Amino acid sequence: MALDTVLVRVDGALDAALDRLIMLLEIPSISTDPAFKDDCERAADFLVTDLQTIGFEAAKRATPGHPMVVAHGGPDAEGDLPHLLFYGHYDVQPVDPLNLWHTEPFEPVIEDVAGQKVIRARGASDDKGQLMTFIEAMRAWQEVHGELPCRITIFLEGEEESGSPSLVPFLKENAEELRADIAMICDTGLFDARVPAIVTQLRGLLAEEVTLKAATRDLHSGFYGGMAQNPIHVLTKIVADLRDENGAVTLSGFYDGVDELSPDLKAQWDSLGFQGDDFLSSVGLSTRSGEAGRSDLELMWARPTCEVNGIWGGYAGDGFKTVLPAEAHAKISFRLVGTQDPEKIHAAFMEHVNARLPEDVTAEFGNGHGAPASVMSTDDPAFETARQALSDEWGMEAAFVGAGGSIPVAGHFKDILGMDAMLIGFAKDDDAIHSPNEKYDVESFHKGIRSWVRILGALSGAV
The missing domain is CATH 3.40.630.10 (Zn peptidases)
Known part of the structure; x- marks a missing residue:
């Protein structure tokens, strides 16, 4: 032969x-x-x-x-x-x-x-x-x-x-x-x-960066605390609202273009015997997060994600500097599947943030660059x-x-x-x-x- x-x-x-x-x-x-x-x-x-x-x-x-x-x-x-x-x-x-x-x-x-x-x-x-x-x-x-x-x-x-x-x-x-x-x-x-x-x-990827701004300068917390808006408080609440109690992403239209696995592919993945518990324990973790009701390989390969990759603002050095920061920042990424549209998700992310801004707080966004799955x-x-x-x-x-x-x-x-x-x-x-x-x-x-x-x-x- x-x-x-x-x-x-x-x-x-x-x-x-x-x-x-x-x-x-x-x-x-x-x-x-x-x-x-x-x-x-x-x-x-x-x-x-x-x-x-x-x-x-x-x-x-x-x-x-x-x-x-x-x-x-x-x-x-x-x-x-x-x-x-x-x-x-x-x-x-x-x-x-x-x-x-x-x-x-x-x-x-x-x-x-x-x-x-x-x-x-x-x-x-x-x-x-x-x-x-x-x-x-x-x-x-x-x-x-x-x-x-x-x-x-x-x-x-x-x-x-x-x-x-x-x-x-x-x-x-x-x-x-x-x-x-x-x-x-x-x-x-x-x-x-x-x-x-x-x-x-x-999976595709969408990378977002957002900055929230409030006062014109950092404020003394003894004078302004409890009275002025703290952009870190606002940002953390906005970020927390990106996922619900079952791990699903809350952005409007986020799951448009996300298909279910075919029975044949799901059976093939199940037959691989992947041990999610062992996968997590190898990095010191024991409890799975993310969407409820999905297999481990589905979560890794076939479901979209929303993750906070960095969040910062105010004073983070040794000791305390008791200020209300003028700005707070976050970097957030979305892994995309199916035919999810990065541009539509970028628009939905901005809408999500803007809808939760109180008086005196404004948002500035990065370009939201990404690529589909x-x-x-x-x-x-x-x-x-x-x-x-x-x-x-x-x-x-x-x-x-x-x-x-x-x-x-x-x-x-x-x-x-x-x-x-x-x-x-x-x-x-x-x-x-x-x-x-x-x-x-x-x-x-x-x-x-x-x-x-x-x-x-x-x-x-x-x-």
Whole structure:
């Protein structure tokens, strides 16, 4: 079988694949720090050269920031063969605090941790190890069969860890070139140490900031206390009113666009055996909050939230300064699901605040910047095909899962390129991404390559 010979090739070439990953990890491509601009260029050059060696037409594309890498390979789209777009990012987070690293962050090592071999370096899991699983799968297909199983476009970004300022303009300017049947994003993880997953829904985010103002200056509480408005009192009451006694958000129209889980997806999530009590106890908590009557995974993946991220005002130093502050401030975020509209929720938030302002207190608002949720249509047969291929590799039933956080590129692919994305990754919860001593299991790297071989073979009918 075409697939089996490629898998054998992956197994036999693992050491060489690790060597290539180590060379990429040695490049300190920290996108947030201008001091590493040349290193970001070097990382892009490395990937261009590597892709060219396996038959891709690859090039580095300039942006106002760090370059993109775009590569095309495989047969022209004909008949039933799919055209796939693969996305990853080659930039990494800063390494601070350096004193907490047990090894040099850009001198990769392979260590034994509790009987499991791991690759220790900045970017090992996020995202160099992950993107190289896909490139190595392409290399194995090319070396065994002399060609790729279908038409493939590879799109690698160099600014993901610094807010992706060049991404949207680049997508818009190159939409025709980058558009494919479906996108593959390798920047996620396993559900747990053994269960593979395809992320099919990502929560959106709306960030709000509000300032309440009362008197023209801070006031002496002995003279004005009990008589003048205290904006901290007003703000805390407004914030408390954002949720009711059952944990539901009270903004007008907030739940417009929030759908119930399908019975099939709910059953699949229930079968994962997630232990919410253990999840909370790992951070010293014992009691669940949030909407009543919802499962733990629903609350994490499929329900919207309202959280106060910061609140301040008045004097917070040592001792007491007995004043009524002139201003009080809060930062509040909403995680969004389904088709919730960030602009409508921003307007509802302002209405909520303004309706509760007493005389002598005014409100000023930030821009309320946000992005909607991304929900992929699993009705596309490609999703079930990929899920079965993952299950075959890992020996465990792969799951369609949600993600509590946001991965904006998936939404941009949908909005700008008009295509859904499969988010498939092999990271583990203990990989310490963005933290000192980041690692990626060698097993994740190895089985990640094998997983992509299986997925591409199944989608292309080359089994």
